[in-house]
Structure formats: structure tokens, C-alpha cells
Amino acid sequence: DAGVTQSPTHLIKTRGQHVTLRCSPISGHKSVSWYQQVLGQGPQFIFQYYEKEERGRGNFPDRFSARQFPNYSSELNVNALLLGDSALYLCASSYRTDGHEQYFGPGTRLTVT
Amino acid sequence: EDQVTQSPEALRLQEGESSSLNCSYTVSGLRGLFWYRQDPGKGPEFLFTLYSAGEEKEKERLKATLTKKESFLHITAPKPEDSATYLCAVQAGSYIPTFGRGTSLIVHP
Numbered sequence: 211d212a213g214v215t216q217s218p219t220h221l222i223k224t225r226g227q228h229v230t231l232r233c234s235p236i237s238g239h240k241s242v243s244w245y246q247q248v249l250g251q252g253p254q255f256i257f258q259y260y261e262k263e264e265r266g267r268g269n270f271p272d273r274f275s276a277r278q279f280p281n282y283s284s285e286l287n288v289n290a291l292l293l294g295d296s297a298l299y300l301c302a303s304s305y306r307t308d309g310h311e312q313y314f315g316p317g318t319r320l321t322v323t
Numbered sequence: 324e325d326q327v328t329q330s331p332e333a334l335r336l337q338e339g340e341s342s343s344l345n346c347s348y349t350v351s352g353l354r355g356l357f358w359y360r361q362d363p364g365k366g367p368e369f370l371f372t373l374y375s376a377g378e379e380k381e382k383e384r385l386k387a388t389l390t391k392k393e394s395f396l397h398i399t400a401p402k403p404e405d406s407a408t409y410l411c412a413v414q415a416g417s418y419i420p421t422f423g424r425g426t427s428l429i430v431h432p
Binding site for chain 2: 214254266302308314
């Protein structure tokens with residue numbers, strides 16, 4: 211079975227621009243979560259969706275938004291990019307309703323200049 | 324606020340030299356404690372979920388244990404391919420997991 215896939219792999223944007231990151235979960239997984247990981251730190255939770263409903267939201271500004279589609283794929287949108295948004299953005303999926311046992315994708319490396 | 328502290332930050336071992344990584348946590352109503360392995364430039368790889376004090380889980384050379392305040396990841400006779408960053412995370416009543424900063428493990432041949 212294919213794992214979690216994310217696109218694009220790398221992305222370079224300018225301050226003030228908007229970015230959309232995409233994620234396809236493992237087949238059969240209905241829960242998708244998004245994380246931001248800065249170098250040298252653990253992943254920081256951004257959002258979790260289950261069956262297209264937002265289940266949890268981390269401590270991120272309203273510039274960050276996400277949605278889940280009927281096929282359970284998901285998008286993370288970030289508006290008005292700041293230099294501090296440069297990070298590895300990880301998507302994880304789970305077959306569990308509580309989001310435990312998450313399987314991560316390879317991530318999207320976002321650089322804001 | 325949930326807190327997770329991992330120690331040591333970095334650990335260097337010789338091949339075959341067993342050791343343990345520590346994850347101390349403060350959380351109200353633990354629903355699950357998770358261990359992940361992360362290789363450079365890649366997403367974390369799920370290893371274990373522990374739910375209650377006294378629980379233990381094993382996978383190859385790795386064994387995870389849980390008490391009311393901390394979890395240990397024991398690595399027995401490590402090999403160079405065990406080199407990675409090991410992440411610990413906790414989840415309480417909400418759906419929001421809190422990760423530690425990880426322990427970077429290097430195993431020398």
C-alpha cells in the first residue's frame with residue numbers, strides 16, 4: 211500500500227505570498243493532521259480533520275487554514291507568509307477516530323525569503 | 324498546558340552498547356504516549372503507543388515502557404541503522420498531541 215503522499219516536496223515563496231500544500235492519506239484512513247516542524251524541534255500540531263470535520267486546532271494564527279475533501283485528501287493554506295513560516299510541513303493520517311497511531315508523509319519543505 | 328521533555332538531547336553509542344532514552348511528561352488525563360523515529364529530512368515513523376502505567380511494548384531492538392510521569396525507550400545492542408532522532412509525544416483529552424524536541428541517537432560501528 212502507498213504511504214502518505216505530500217506535494218510539493220520543496221517550495222520557495224516570498225514574504226506576503228500565499229501557499230497551498232497538499233496531502234493524500236493512506237487508503238482507508240479518514241483522519242488527517244498537519245504539523246509544522248522547525249529544524250531541531252519536534253513537530254507542532256496545526257490541525258486535525260476527521261470525516262471532513264475539524265477535530266482540533268493548534269496555537270497558530272488565522273493565516274493558517276485547512277480543509278479535507280470527500281476523498282479524505284487535505285490542503286493546508288497559509289496566507290501572508292512570514293519568514294518565520296519557513297519549516298517542514300508534515301501531514302499524517304490515521305485509521306483511528308482518536309487520531310492515535312499516525313503515519314506521516316515525507317513533508318513539504320517551505321522556504322520563505 | 325501539556326509538556327514533554329526528552330533527555331538526553333543527543334546520545335552517541337558504540338554498536339552493541341545498550342542504553343535508554345527518557346521522556347518526561349506533564350499532562351492532565353493521559354490518553355496516549357507515542358514514540359516515533361525520524362530520519363534526517365523525512366517524516367516521523369510510528370513506533371509505539373502506550374496507554375497506561377506499567378505497559379510495555381517491544382519491536383526488534385526497541386522496548387518502550389511507561390510510568391505515571393515518564394516513558395523510557397530502551398535500545399538493546401544497537402546497530403548503526405538505529406541512528407535517528409527519536410520523538411516522544413503525548414495526547415490528553417483533546418485531539419492535540421504535544422511532541423518533545425527529540426533525542427538524536429548516533430550509533431558508531
